Amino acid sequence: MKNCLIIAGEKSGEEHALSFIKTINSLNQECAFWGVGGDELEREGMELTYHLKDFSSWGISEVIGKIPFYLNALKNIEQLVKEKKCKVAILIDFQDFNLRLAKRLKKQGVNVLYYVAPQAWVWKSYRAEVIEKCVHSLFTIIPFEKKWFEQRGVTRVKQVAHPLWLNYKDQLSDLPPKRTYSEVQKKLRVLLLPGSRNFEVASLLPDFIKATKEISQQRDIEVGLVVSSNVKSELFDPYLADCDFIWDNEQLPEALKWADCSMAASGTVTLATALFCVPTVVVYKSSLLNVYIFYTFLSYDGHVSLANIVHDEEIFPELIQERASVYNIKTELMKFLESEQSYNSIIEKVSKTRSLISGGDFDAGEYMAKVIEESYEL
Template sequence: MKEQCLIIAGEKSGEEHCLSFFDSIKANRPDCHFFGVGGNELAAKDMELLYHLKDFSSWGFSEVIGKIPFYIKAFNHIVDEVKKRNCKVAILIDFQDFNLRLAKKLQKEGVKVLYYVAPQAWAWKAYRAKVLEETVHTLFTIIPFEKKWFGDRGVQRVRSVAHPLWITYKDELESFKRDRSYSEISKEKRLLLLPGSRNFEVKNLLPDFVETVKTLRAKSNLKVGIVCSSNVDKNLYAPYLDSIDVIFDNEQLSEALKWGDCSIAASGTVTLATALFGLPTVVCYKSSFFNEFIYYTFITYDGPISLANIFRNKRIFPELVQEGCSPYTIAKAFDSLMGSKESYENIVDELKVVFDEVQGEHFDVGQYMSEVIKESYEN
């Protein structure tokens, strides 16, 4: 019987997670056929795409609601394909609402579910821990405290893994001098803008970022760089590039992080990247009023939102959310980061702890998953 493995990587970040272990699985199980949801990079590695992630992903409650009919159809189609192919193992990556429902269905079909990147049930919807206990073969966590949190709630196999950003940038990080010294910052400070990798993020945040730059330049010398994502409509950047001195593309992210003295960034995975490279950052988030209403009405979590702060369970980086995010508040937060040697270097010291915690348990995730595939088809 030919080995089959379902993979659901419904967002670009999910594909990046998958790429961190996919080659290892293929090396260990070269005859296994992989199918499901992914992007161009997984397709280039011979994964069969039932759906492309660009059509599958969505952001925020309002966008998800509009795509419910599509998700129902896709859900049923994926389950049918699993049955038709007699697939015995599924790797479900993040994409919580869809993948948790799929995990329950697949478990009933006798499929072993490897769930990569635990949902943040500790922040909201704690009942999801019960779902995971009942449906998954192994849960993989990337935030240090999660292994114990889920284990205490009955999930039997929990493995703490290195965050994909550590895997991606390990060689660079190990050779990069992370001890940023305030005294070494030139008189012309280097500010890096990271307005996000989604259209709505850039549309909502970049105008405020550029207005902030104007305010800061009125007070001091400032050299400004930006990372432009290939996933974002170029027209959203065009009106603002005259205010930018250095333009990086997303393939040059690590170069940009080394270049900057500090950054202003959209909340997301990139804020962990800034932490790993020891770059003090102002974190910003803006979404629609509808999404804001849903969040404040139904979600009780009041902890930090950026990954560096979540890792340390304290607000190392200033966080500006919704109406609290404006050119005035961003400039004020920037001044709090860069205003003194003590404040700047205290943040840099805190980020060293994040660097240590992000590495997880030392084991080969792909080899572990390939063993589960092997066992499933031998039994």
């Protein structure tokens, strides 16, 4: 029986997989999917070897603590590949684990489709050489990446539309008009997006709530919150009473249509806010060890949030570590509303996001289905 391994070790990886798995299923109905994913992939028929709740981690310090788990998972997945006689694997982001796995799979003759290129342009550029040796095809979703990898010897690079665009393009096609500046001035709708990891919500949500309370002393506001199913509910519970509207992560488009502006953890969600034209303050906090490693060993000095990386410009303010204070969060958010001109200017900038990530006519799902079919014909 044809089968395909998928590794989606984080929530964003699962969202990426959802952008193509239905197409593959429709073209390759006899193929069984298994591996690492979440509830939504399981609903699509994937057999979960590991749930992403147990698999994901963030930052060097947290990864170090889970090294024994990851080593065991590598060994277990490699054994299952042999038992299932798996010939194709789709590895999504999660670069430290997935590139190690790609090397092992290559030795077994597995065709590796690496979806969402690892951010080797941030650090470890030598990974381009590893990709060329071990990966059948590399898929890039950020405009400049395809050329970057090709210049470093990667020959099978496919530029694809960003998965967020594919997931949300139907909702984006009939977006209601943005509320006017005068409407926003009368009552401001602030959306809180504290992340999809426990440590993010624990460190950011209290400050987000404090910032909204300070804003409410100056103007009439409504507060919305998106809660993630991957996060312990007790981290949200103390703050639910401070919010007027609450959505789960599957209702994110609805929440973004409602919002005038947002406070968000750095991550894929910042690109979603840009797609839905929601001005956003991006906030990032990590452990002191992670920060030390970042500034000591990385030469990258570019933008942190995905929205700014895609635009190659700081369209959203980034508050990192010591700058991520309640005062700064509130101040940066209110800058969007300093004048009608400033408000319209940021809306105009983010409205260009769609054209930057909508890609060409290449269909990743169709391509993957073809690779799966051809791999089992050999």
